[in-house]
Amino acid sequence: MTDWILPEGVSIAHPDKIYIDGQWVAPAKSGAIEIVSPDSEEVVARVAEGSEADMDAAVAAARKAFATSEWPHLAPAKRADYLNRLAEGLRKREPEMAKAWTAQIGGLAGFAPILVGNGTANLDHAVALAEKFEFEKRAQTELAAFAVIRREPVGVVAAIAPWNSPYGIMTGKIAPALLAGCTVVMKPSPETPLETYIIAEVADEIGIPPGVINMVCAHREASDHLVCNPGVDKVSFTGSTLAGKRIASVCGERIARCTLELGGKSAAVILDDFGTEEAAKLLTGTITVLSGQVCAMLSRAIVPKARHDELAEAIAGEMAKVKIGHSGDPETRMGPLAMERQLHRVEDYIEKGKASADLVCGGARPADLNRGYFMEPTLFANVDNGSVIAQEEIFGPVLSLIPCEDTEDAIRIANETNYGLNGSVLTHDASAAFDVAKRVRAGGVAQNGMKADFNLPFGGFKQSGIGREGGPDGLMSYLETKTVLLDGVPAGYA
Numbered sequence: 001m002t003d004w005i006l007p008e009g010v011s012i013a014h015p016d017k018i019y020i021d022g023q024w025v026a027p028a029k030s031g032a033i034e035i036v037s038p039d040s041e042e043v044v045a046r047v048a049e050g051s052e053a054d055m056d057a058a059v060a061a062a063r064k065a066f067a068t069s070e071w072p073h074l075a076p077a078k079r080a081d082y083l084n085r086l087a088e089g090l091r092k093r094e095p096e097m098a099k100a101w102t103a104q105i106g107g108l109a110g111f112a113p114i115l116v117g118n119g120t121a122n123l124d125h126a127v128a129l130a131e132k133f134e135f136e137k138r139a140q141t142e143l144a145a146f147a148v149i150r151r152e153p154v155g156v157v158a159a160i161a162p163w164n165s166p167y168g169i170m171t172g173k174i175a176p177a178l179l180a181g182c183t184v185v186m187k188p189s190p191e192t193p194l195e196t197y198i199i200a201e202v203a204d205e206i207g208i209p210p211g212v213i214n215m216v217c218a219h220r221e222a223s224d225h226l227v228c229n230p231g232v233d234k235v236s237f238t239g240s241t242l243a244g245k246r247i248a249s250v251c252g253e254r255i256a257r258c259t260l261e262l263g264g265k266s267a268a269v270i271l272d273d274f275g276t277e278e279a280a281k282l283l284t285g286t287i288t289v290l291s292g293q294v295c296a297m298l299s300r301a302i303v304p305k306a307r308h309d310e311l312a313e314a315i316a317g318e319m320a321k322v323k324i325g326h327s328g329d330p331e332t333r334m335g336p337l338a339m340e341r342q343l344h345r346v347e348d349y350i351e352k353g354k355a356s357a358d359l360v361c362g363g364a365r366p367a368d369l370n371r372g373y374f375m376e377p378t379l380f381a382n383v384d385n386g387s388v389i390a391q392e393e394i395f396g397p398v399l400s401l402i403p404c405e406d407t408e409d410a411i412r413i414a415n416e417t418n419y420g421l422n423g424s425v426l427t428h429d430a431s432a433a434f435d436v437a438k439r440v441r442a443g444g445v446a447q448n449g450m451k452a453d454f455n456l457p458f459g460g461f462k463q464s465g466i467g468r469e470g471g472p473d474g475l476m477s478y479l480e481t482k483t484v485l486l487d488g489v490p491a492g493y494a
Contacts, residue, residue, distance in 0.1 A: 002032050007044045007103035010096050012197045015047045018054055019200040021061035022210025028053035033190045033217055038106035038336040038373040039326045047193050050216035052225040058214040059231040062156045062183040065211025072153045072181035079179055080130035082208055087123035089202035094120060097167050100194035105163055105338035106327045107290060119168030125455045126175035133472060144485035151479040153181030154257055155233030158226050162239045163338060164293045166192035172454060172469050173236045180478035186215040187226055191339060193217040230254060241463050259467035259477045261459055263393040264421030267414035268298040269436055271427035279426055280314035283399060286450050288322055288334040288377050292397035296422035298450050300390060302410045305403040312381040312401055316361040319377040324366050336373040337396060343373040346396035353380045353389040385413045415441045420461030424449055
C-alpha cells in the first residue's frame with residue numbers, strides 16, 4: 001500500500017486521488033509521483049499519478065461542463081464572484097502553500113509568503129478586471145440596423161504550469177480562463193503538484209460547478225496526451241522552449257489556440273552612468289533569485305569593454321558574500337537548485353563555459369554542503385555572445401559578462417539571441433533607459449533590475465513565446481471575438 005506522505009504543515013485531504021467533474025476519484029492506474037526535497041534529497045511528498053485515460057476523463061468533464069452547464073453563459077460578474085470566493089479560500093491556505101513551495105523546490109522560506117501572496121493576487125486582478133472589461137459592445141455599420149461585438153469563451157483550456165512558481169503561474173492561467181467562461185484542466189508539474197491540489201480543494205469547497213475545474217498530475221507522456229486531445233480548445237503553457245515547440249506544432253495541426261510563455265536569455269545593458277559596485281550588487285542579487293531558475297532572469301550582462309574587468313572583479317566580490325544554505329535557514333540568500341537533473345544540467349553548462357570563457361568565480365558545489373542540490377553562484381567573463389553559455393538558457397545561478405564597444409553595440413548583442421522575454425537597462429537616466437528599451441527586442445524591459453507586474457501584459461518575442469498573460473491582454477487570449485449583425489434591435493437594447 002502506498003504511503004501518501006506530505007510535508008510538515010501541509011494538509012491535503014486526497015493525495016491519493018485526482019479531481020475530475022467535481023469529484024475526488026482514484027486514477028485509472030495505481031502509480032504515484034514522488035517529490036524529492038532538494039535540500040535533503042529525501043522524499044517529502046507522494047501523490048497520485050494520472051494517466052492518459054485520466055486526461056481523457058478530465059477533458060470530457062470540462063467539455064461537458066462547457067457544452068451543457070450555465071458556466072459559460074453566466075454574467076461575468078457572477079463568475080467573478082466565484083473567483084473572489086476562491087481567492088478568499090486560498091488566502092486562508094497561503095501558509096500551507098508557502099511551506100509546500102519550500103519543501104518541493106527549495107525556495108527560500110522567507111520569500112515563500114510573498115510569492116504565494118502574489119499568486120492569490122492574480123485572482124484579485126481578475127475580479128477587478130470583470131468590472132471594466134467590455135465583454136460586449138455596440139458597433140456602427142451601414143450593413144445592419146444593429147451590430148454588436150461579443151467576447152465569448154474559447155472553450156476547454158489545458159492549463160500547464162512549471163515547477164519554479166507553480167501556484168502563481170497556475171492562478172495566472174485559471175483566473176482569466178474562468179472569468180472568460182472557459183472550463184479548465186489543471187496540469188501541474190510533477191515536481192510541484194501540492195499547490196494545485198489545494199486550488200482544487202478550495203474550488204470544490206466553494207461549489208464551483210462540476211467539470212469547470214479539473215486537476216490531474218502526471219508525467220510527460222500523459223501531459224502530451226492532454227495537449228493532443230481534440231477536446232482541448234486552448235493550451236496555456238509555461239515552460240521550456242523545446243516543449244513549447246511541440247505544443248505549438250500539435251495545436252497547429254487542429255488550429256487550437258495556445259499561449260506559450262517559454263525560455264529566455266535576457267540581457268542587462270549597463271550604461272556608463274551606472275556605478276560598478278551598484279551594478280555588481282544588482283546583478284548578483286538578481287542571478288541568485290530562486291538560484292537563477294527564473295525564465296525572465298537577467299543572465300547576460302553587457303558592459304562597455306573599458307569597464308569589463310573592474311565589473312568582473314566587483315561581481316566576484318559580491319558573489320563571495322552570498323550565503324548558500326538550506327531553504328529554511330533565515331540567513332540563507334541562495335538555496336539549492338530544484339532537482340538533481342537541474343543540478344547536472346547547470347554543471348554541464350559550466351563545463352562548456354570553461355572551454356570558451358573565463359571562469360571568474362563559482363562553478364562548483366559548496367564544499368560544506370554534501371547533501372542537496374547546491375551550486376555556487378557562478379560568473380563567466382569575456383564571454384562571446386555566440387557561445388553556448390550566452391545563447392542557451394541555463395536556468396541556474398550562472399551569469400555571463402559580455403564586453404561591448406558602445407551602446408549601439410550593446411543593443412546589437414542584446415538582440416542577437418533566439419529569445420526575447422525580458423531585459424533591463426542599468427542607468428539613472430530614464431530617457432536613456434527608454435531609448436534603449438524601445439530598441440531591445442523583448443516582451444518586457446525595465447530600468448535597473450528584473451521587474452514584472454503580472455497585472456500588465458507579460459510574454460516574449462521570438463522563441464520566448466506566443467501571446468501574453470496578465471491584464472486585459474491576458475484575458476483576451478481566453479476569448480473569441482464574435483460580430484453579430486441584425487436587421488433590428490433585439491430586446492434589452494435601446
